[in-house]
Amino acid sequence: MIAEPNMASGVAISVTGLEKSYGANRAVNGLSFDVARGEVFALLGPNGAGKTTTVEVLEGYRRADAGHVRVLGLDPGVDGRALRPRVGVMLQEGGLYPGLRPLEVLRLFAAFYDNPEAPEALLERVGLDAGTRTAVRRLSGGQRQRLSLAAALIGRPELLFLDEPTAGMDPQARSTTWELIRELQSGGVTIVLTTHLLDEAEALCDRVAIITSGTLAAIGTPRELTSQTIAKEVLFTAAPGVDTLELAHALGLSTDAVWNAGDGRYEIRSAGTPQLVAELARFLADRNIELGTLQANARSLESVFLQITAEAESEREPGAARESPGASRRARVQR
């Protein structure tokens, strides 16, 4: 028997050349990455990029068409019985009996594991009232998410899959959840999460994999990703409706160098020289447009993400991404 090298090297998950199609639609196309034990790892990408499919292969819900997948040294498609006691799962939505109360859900799930957390204490930890008699169907979306998270944690998993863990949560619930994820991380739990929230990936994750159309577009720590290229761009917010063509003209740039990222956010693809900032200020002043925020040459993970997904897209279909870069990029990140 050959020893499993993953165990020795501290690799929790290893994915090599993963492929998965649904009919003619190739959801995952040759994806490879590793997740170290104890790491918080994000799969980031636009909708339909293959994040959930990838996670569901790792969870054992779906079989890969091709490629090699190891979770805690085991094959999730074959060794589910051995893996399930060690792995916690939070689905993107649903999974809870609508007719049960939160404590009843956790007591049921606790009975499935050998050494479960105390249901009452765990409910308080995720910020839910253990005494509530409200059925799951009457909880808010954010409360249900927290209960789902608690159900994923009840068996004290070594590995946790969180599919969009904070979707639908209010800011306070989100920060409680982030706090909890950090606690789990310091407790040595390996966490794989998918998110479309870039600040979430930036704030929580040791490493981020950006996936577009089922392939890996970039991988690294948030710092590595944001410092890969020296930013040549200026971001600002103002009232919606700034004429980007006119602005590009005023700045002496090509028309596709300025684009509207929606919600009053604008990006200028050019170095933020003092001259450019002055021109921008003059342009706004002439039209009596109030400036919100201004950020020059500092890349957020979001701008890296937008650039990478746009580049990946234009490589695949040249022409398509060129017409209206702002609009099409925006459309792809929006849920």
Next chain:
Amino acid sequence: MNARAIAAQTKTELLLTLRRGESLMVTFAIPLGVLVFFTKIDGTAPAGYRNAVDFLVPGVLALAVMSSALVSLAIATGFERRYGVLKRLGATPLSRAGLLSAKTLMVVTLETIQFALILAVGVALGWHLSIGVLGAVGIMLIGTIAFAGFGMLLAGTLRAEATLALANALFLVLLFLGGMAYPLDKLPAFMRDLAQALPAAALSECLHGALTGPAGRGFPTGSLVMLCVWAIVLPALAAKWFRWEE
């Protein structure tokens, strides 16, 4: 298989069944209502029976099996599938076999309560308990396998709303085409032929045969064969076509 996990799952299944008003309606109120109503209001004994309650007790036992194994199970499971509960349970150490065991235990527990209530009400209405009850239990188990297979087939292949509508519609149609509250003999010939090929009439004919069957007629072996065929075919189709996610 983990007995503690299955026990907790069974308890949850029962709790949820008892919390659903429509489920109590279909499993308890309607069968007992049919029994009392047709005994007291109509009271005329179908051909071959001494009195109405002798005809009604076996029929209502068949109705009870249908209500638990088909209607209640199908609707609950269909919505669990819709809400991702079945999917989520698939990621826990409770195996699929464990989940199916719990559902089986839930149905059998529900039927045991129905059985006791129907017999008690039947006796109160003048029905005579006989040794045939033992045979009836065996027939009800075969009927449960057939109807639970039917219920899981609906729940695992259709959308939850379609399962809800179809399970309720089947309950009503089979109540009348199953020889439960209305004797098959009174149906037009073509309807009777159709009805006798369906699992509901097969079950109720067998129960009538085992309990106080119509005088001068032996045990309906043909119906028992038919019921056994359904008890093989329906679960096999469910096993083949059941999808855990909608």
